[in-house]
Amino acid sequence: MTTPMVPAGHAKSAGRKAPSRPMTTAEDPIVTLHGVTKEFRVAQAPGPFAPRSTLRAVDDVAVSMARGETFGLVGESGSGKSTLGRLAVGLTEPTSGEVEFDGRILSQLRRPELRRARRDMQVVFQDPLGSLNPRMRIGEIIAEPLRVFENLSGSSLQDRVDELLRAVGLDPSRAHARPRTLSGGQRQRVGIARAIALNPSLVLADEAVSALDVSVQAQITNLLMDLRERLGLSYLFIAHGLPIVRHVAHRVGVMYLGRLVEVAPTETLFANPQHPYTRALLAASPDPDPAARRERIVLQGEPPSPMNLPSGCRFRTRCPIAREVCAAEAPPLVPLGGGHEVECHFPGEREKMAA
Amino acid sequence: MATALAAPARSPLRLRMPRLSTSRVTFAVAVVWLAIVAAAALIPGLLGPGDPAALDPSQVLTAPGEQALLGTDHYGRSVLTLLVHGARTALVIGLAATALGLVLGGWFGLLAGYLGGWVDMLVGRVVDMLMCFPGVLLALVIASGLGASTTNLIIAVGISAAPGFARVMRGQVLSVRSRLYVEAARSMGFGSGRIIVCHVLPNALAPSAVLATVTVGTSIVAAASLSFLGLGVRSDVPDWGQLLSMGQPYLASAWWISTFPGVVLTLTVIAVSLVGDWLRDRMDSD
Amino acid sequence: MTDTLLRLNGVRVELDRGSTTIPLVREATLEVGRGEIVCLVGESGSGKSVTARTIMGLTQLDAAMRVSGTASFDGTDLFALPPVQMRRLRGRELAMVFQEPLSSLDPVFGVEFQLREALRRRERLSRTAERARLRECLAEVGIHDGDRVLRSHPHELSGGMCQRVMIAMALLARPRLLIADEPTTALDVTIQAQILELIDRLRTEEGMAVLLVTHDMGVAAELADRIVVMYSGRVVETAPPQEVLAHPAHPYTAGLLGSIPPMRGPRPQMLPTIGGSVPDPSRVPDGCAFHPRCPRAAAECSEQSPAFVPLTGGAVACWHPLVEESV
Numbered sequence: 001m002t003t004p005m006v007p008a009g010h011a012k013s014a015g016r017k018a019p020s021r022p023m024t025t026a027e028d029p030i031v032t033l034h035g036v037t038k039e040f041r042v043a044q045a046p047g048p049f050a051p052r053s054t055l056r057a058v059d060d061v062a063v064s065m066a067r068g069e070t071f072g073l074v075g076e077s078g079s080g081k082s083t084l085g086r087l088a089v090g091l092t093e094p095t096s097g098e099v100e101f102d103g104r105i106l107s108q109l110r111r112p113e114l115r116r117a118r119r120d121m122q123v124v125f126q127d128p129l130g131s132l133n134p135r136m137r138i139g140e141i142i143a144e145p146l147r148v149f150e151n152l153s154g155s156s157l158q159d160r161v162d163e164l165l166r167a168v169g170l171d172p173s174r175a176h177a178r179p180r181t182l183s184g185g186q187r188q189r190v191g192i193a194r195a196i197a198l199n200p201s202l203v204l205a206d207e208a209v210s211a212l213d214v215s216v217q218a219q220i221t222n223l224l225m226d227l228r229e230r231l232g233l234s235y236l237f238i239a240h241g242l243p244i245v246r247h248v249a250h251r252v253g254v255m256y257l258g259r260l261v262e263v264a265p266t267e268t269l270f271a272n273p274q275h276p277y278t279r280a281l282l283a284a285s286p287d288p289d290p291a292a293r294r295e296r297i298v299l300q301g302e303p304p305s306p307m308n309l310p311s312g313c314r315f316r317t318r319c320p321i322a323r324e325v326c327a328a329e330a331p332p333l334v335p336l337g338g339g340h341e342v343e344c345h346f347p348g349e350r351e352k353m354a355a
Numbered sequence: 356m357a358t359a360l361a362a363p364a365r366s367p368l369r370l371r372m373p374r375l376s377t378s379r380v381t382f383a384v385a386v387v388w389l390a391i392v393a394a395a396a397l398i399p400g401l402l403g404p405g406d407p408a409a410l411d412p413s414q415v416l417t418a419p420g421e422q423a424l425l426g427t428d429h430y431g432r433s434v435l436t437l438l439v440h441g442a443r444t445a446l447v448i449g450l451a452a453t454a455l456g457l458v459l460g461g462w463f464g465l466l467a468g469y470l471g472g473w474v475d476m477l478v479g480r481v482v483d484m485l486m487c488f489p490g491v492l493l494a495l496v497i498a499s500g501l502g503a504s505t506t507n508l509i510i511a512v513g514i515s516a517a518p519g520f521a522r523v524m525r526g527q528v529l530s531v532r533s534r535l536y537v538e539a540a541r542s543m544g545f546g547s548g549r550i551i552v553c554h555v556l557p558n559a560l561a562p563s564a565v566l567a568t569v570t571v572g573t574s575i576v577a578a579a580s581l582s583f584l585g586l587g588v589r590s591d592v593p594d595w596g597q598l599l600s601m602g603q604p605y606l607a608s609a610w611w612i613s614t615f616p617g618v619v620l621t622l623t624v625i626a627v628s629l630v631g632d633w634l635r636d637r638m639d640s641d
Numbered sequence: 642m643t644d645t646l647l648r649l650n651g652v653r654v655e656l657d658r659g660s661t662t663i664p665l666v667r668e669a670t671l672e673v674g675r676g677e678i679v680c681l682v683g684e685s686g687s688g689k690s691v692t693a694r695t696i697m698g699l700t701q702l703d704a705a706m707r708v709s710g711t712a713s714f715d716g717t718d719l720f721a722l723p724p725v726q727m728r729r730l731r732g733r734e735l736a737m738v739f740q741e742p743l744s745s746l747d748p749v750f751g752v753e754f755q756l757r758e759a760l761r762r763r764e765r766l767s768r769t770a771e772r773a774r775l776r777e778c779l780a781e782v783g784i785h786d787g788d789r790v791l792r793s794h795p796h797e798l799s800g801g802m803c804q805r806v807m808i809a810m811a812l813l814a815r816p817r818l819l820i821a822d823e824p825t826t827a828l829d830v831t832i833q834a835q836i837l838e839l840i841d842r843l844r845t846e847e848g849m850a851v852l853l854v855t856h857d858m859g860v861a862a863e864l865a866d867r868i869v870v871m872y873s874g875r876v877v878e879t880a881p882p883q884e885v886l887a888h889p890a891h892p893y894t895a896g897l898l899g900s901i902p903p904m905r906g907p908r909p910q911m912l913p914t915i916g917g918s919v920p921d922p923s924r925v926p927d928g929c930a931f932h933p934r935c936p937r938a939a940a941e942c943s944e945q946s947p948a949f950v951p952l953t954g955g956a957v958a959c960w961h962p963l964v965e966e967s968v
Contacts, residue, residue: 115544119544133536133540194539213856215915221902240830243902271905289862290882298835
């Protein structure tokens with residue numbers, strides 16, 4: 001696009017730092033998942049006495065995020081990306097494995113310590129309206145954590161709320177509005193203001209821009225990036241839209257049925273995807289660029305049920321290059337250098353992929 | 356022609372339909388009636404002159420007319436004065452019993468819905484058990500156990516109303532608890548107490564508030580029924596149910612003793628439920 | 642367009658609120674040729690879905706809706722058609738697929754019953770012939786274990802599967818125009834790719850015309866023969882995809898395309914954005930509705946609504962389209 005457009009609401013055009021390139025094991029990690037697994041018991045039929053089975057939403061995932069890094073997590077519904085995000089910020093506890101936040105193992109913390117740590121990890125949700133209490137005014141919503149945790153009140157509280165509203169591009173005079181009277185973008189700005197109120201170091205953005213209109217999506221994305229620079233935030237950025245992840249993330253992880261199947265620095269992953277699923281995902285992502293010349297890979301079939309996983313590699317049932325070994329053995333984790341890792345028996349092969 | 360004439364005559368049941376063009380009028384009538392009842396309860400002297408306990412042997416069983424607007428009973432007391440003074444009893448019992456039921460039932464419903472697990476199981480079973488009895492029967496059992504007094508009547512009727520509130524509150528809390536803003540509050544690191552009081556309760560209260568208005572009406576009826584059976588207030592306190600009961604032997608000769616309390620009771624309950632309907636419509640559109 | 646199947650001209654849809662009327666669609670003018678895929682692109686509040694529903698005659702079922710303008714389908718004036726005939730047209734000549742596949746199927750009935758019902762609107766066959774026809778139709782939309790799917794209830798199927806069933810149901814009538822309202826928005830991208838490929842194939846094989854409503858420029862780029870962009874209830878630009886994507890003429894189209902991060906090449910520091918948000922239908926600005934957000938707005942933009950100006954392969958409604966300079 002050559003057309004110059006109106007600059008973003010935040011005119012501050014401070015240069016974005018060159019993306020750092022942390023390895024899968026980051027040097028100065030803010031959060032590290034050590035072989036984390038999360039299982040849910042699911043009833044197979046409605047009713048209290050129905051047989052229950054185990055759904056493994058996240059299966060033995062080890063990954064680490066550096067301080068100040070934006071880690072993009074992509075995958076389709078049922079891939080476990082949301083569960084992984086919730087595990088990383090301590091919103092849910094792993095069935096096995098450990099989550100280490102800022103050098104401390106979360107499961108070993110006592111209750112008050114855990115609640116302290118929780119303030120350092122905040123969440124911006126997908127549905128901005130649903131995540132705001134309809135009975136509260138937006139000023140109250142933003143003030144609540146400050147009142148409870150920082151004992152602010154009176155004019156110092158008022159000043160801080162105004163400051164936060166301005167930081168997310170809202171007029172402080174809107175503090176008396178209720179969430180319902182705001183537009184989708186404005187609501188998400190409120191959600192972001194609440195998330196940064198306690199100066200967290202890690203923010204989970206769980207499909208935070210996915211439900212917004214395209215033009216609003218760009219505004220909110222710019223806001224998130226601007227706050228990252230100003231506040232030194234680390235983001236765990238979950239999205240199903242690949243273009244937006246490419247835009248914001250330093251590193252990207254691809255999930256399929258509970259496994260992290262490929263991790264790489266963003267540019268490497270998009271330019272040189274090695275896992276057949278990543279390649280299919282990229283090929284399937286609609287791109288309005290008229291210059292786009294693309295591989296045509298339409299995956300056949302649907303993901304298998306997470307309660308009845310295939311043997312060996314779980315992508316083999318839809319994989320265009322699957323062979324016998326894929327059904328027999330789980331694929332190894334192959335390091336490709338430069339922080340690029342892939343879990344596949346035949347990484348990078350595309351023989352049978354031309355369709 | 357016939358239909359045009361028939362149209363204005365509406366049965367009391369149809370009065371409750373909210374979308375009739377007359378709904379505003381019926382609502383206004385209901386409010387005015389409740390205002391009269393409330394005024395009677397607050398300052399009975401204003402509407403019903405005389406002492407409700409004053410016996411006048413010369414005026415026993417006088418038919419409604421110039422001397423006594425609504426007639427007199429077998430002790431010669433004015434039925435109008437008794438009705439006016441009975442309004443206080445009815446309203447106090449109706450409101451207090453509802454408040455007791457709301458607080459008691461709401462509290463257990465809130466705990467059951469929020470905590471889930473065995474608490475939910477236990478509360479659920481107890482509520483199911485209590486709900487097996489018809490409301491009045493439960494109140495009757497409790498009242499006969501406690502003995503007749505105004506306080507005991509309130510306790511009996513209040514407890515029998517509690518399971519309904521528990522059930523409504525639990526259901527609403529279950530739904531509110533899974534809303535995203537509650538999860539958001541949890542993700543902020545707020546404690547359970549704060550989440551319950553600031554985020555769950557305010558958003559779960561509306562259905563209970565509507566139920567409360569209806570319960571005020573049913574509690575008045577339940578209290579009157581217990582009084583009718585002699586399990587209610589002390590006999591020297593004027594009360595509609597008691598009056599109904601006292602008039603019963605005289606139905607053939609002095610119909611007015613029982614009829615007027617019955618009419619007043621019915622009108623009050625209908626008026627309360629009309630206001631409840633209005634409240635529900637307002638809350639739904641909110 | 643010589644062989645036009647559907648032509649909308651100045652279609653206006655208003656919601657009558659008693660004291661006020663709210664224009665949901667202010668001016669929809671577009672054409673769909675036989676066997677052509679036209680993508681109607683816009684953000685929420687652009688009126689794209691209302692336009693689609695109005696073509697199907699569904700908007701008109703609401704007594705508070707006022708529809709004006711003309712819609713001619715193969716020479717028939719859709720808005721003048723008596724309800725009985727319109728109903729006959731729906732489900733035979735015109736079919737529609739909705740965004741939420743799960744809630745568009747009736748949860749109470751099995752898939753087979755619902756498909757049979759749709760088929761019987763078109764033709765009466767023997768029971769075995771019916772079943773064979775259903776299986777054939779499911780195979781056409783890429784469902785190969787047709788018998789299992791026919792026996793299922795909607796909740797037992799995945800979203801992608803339900804959407805296939807919905808498309809199969811629409812296809813049973815062999816419609817000449819399929820209107821698809823965000824058919825893939827609720828689906829994952831790999832499933833979306835399957836459904837888009839299916840729609841494309843059906844167009845080629847059956848010569849069926851498609852009006853696809855979407856908010857996703859990428860989807861439109863993938864599939865469309867022509868793109869129609871709507872903003873705030875009005876069609877603002879229409880052209881073949883290569884034109885729209887490479888040389889957008891309307892500043893809104895340009896802004897929309899600019900705010901999508903690129904999938905290749907250098908990553909910009911900041912995404913270009915369109916300031917503000919889509920106006921509420923009850924408070925559409927005077928003149929060109931886009932002027933308060935437009936970087937090229939001049940005095941006339943706030944006074945008069947721009948007329949359609951023809952361009953290479955299309956048209957634009959703008960006082961200062963972006964083509965002037967590139968020429």
